[in-house]
Amino acid sequence: MNECSPACRVGIAIVEDEKELVKVYEKAFSRKGIQICFIAYDGIEAVKKYIECTPxxxxxxxxxxxxxxxxxxxSREILKLDPEARIIFLSADVAVRDEAISAGAYAFLxxxxxxxxxxxxxxxATGAIPA
Incomplete structure (x- = not known):
């Protein structure tokens, strides 16, 4: 799925350049009934799709x-547009953890x-279970 889904009432976006990993995420979220609003493979595409995506x-x-x-x-660009956006960082580069959190990330995995x-x-993050 590469376009914003109008059925995305409670859902997530995936921003990841490794296509095989995106497939794994898609399967996992599908099994849990979590809607994927859009997928982006680079940062510019993520910002553009976030702007265009409704809801x-x-x-x-x-x-x-x-x-x-x-x-x-x-993340900084998205949070400028929507300070309430909940961004969950997934990175093998733990050296960026503090920077991600200070930039406004909800969580870092x-x-x-x-x-x-x-x-x-x-x-x-979506409120599906209590924090």
Whole structure:
């Protein structure tokens, strides 16, 4: 899915350049009944799709190392548009954890994170389960 889904009442966006990982996330969220609003493969695309997406996703899974614009810069742009956006960082680069959190990330998960941890964090961010 590459376009904003109008059925996305409570859902997420996936911003990840590794297509195989995107497929894994899609399967995991589908099994848990979590709608995917859009998928972006670079930071610029993520910002553009966030602007165009109505309704907006309730949470965004964001990788750090992305082509064109990294995840922190994309997060800053999204948070300028919507200070309430909940961005969950997923990165193997733990050195950027503090920067991601100070940029406004809701949570930071170190790759490889378990699918259970990812799904639980998404559910908390979207309000599907209490924080």
């Amino acid at each position: 907006r996703p309730h949470a965004i899974l964001m990788d750090y190392r992305l082509p064109i614009m990294n995840g922190i810069d994309a 170190k790759k490889p994170a378990s699918l259970k941890d990812i799904v639980d964090t998404v559910k908390k």
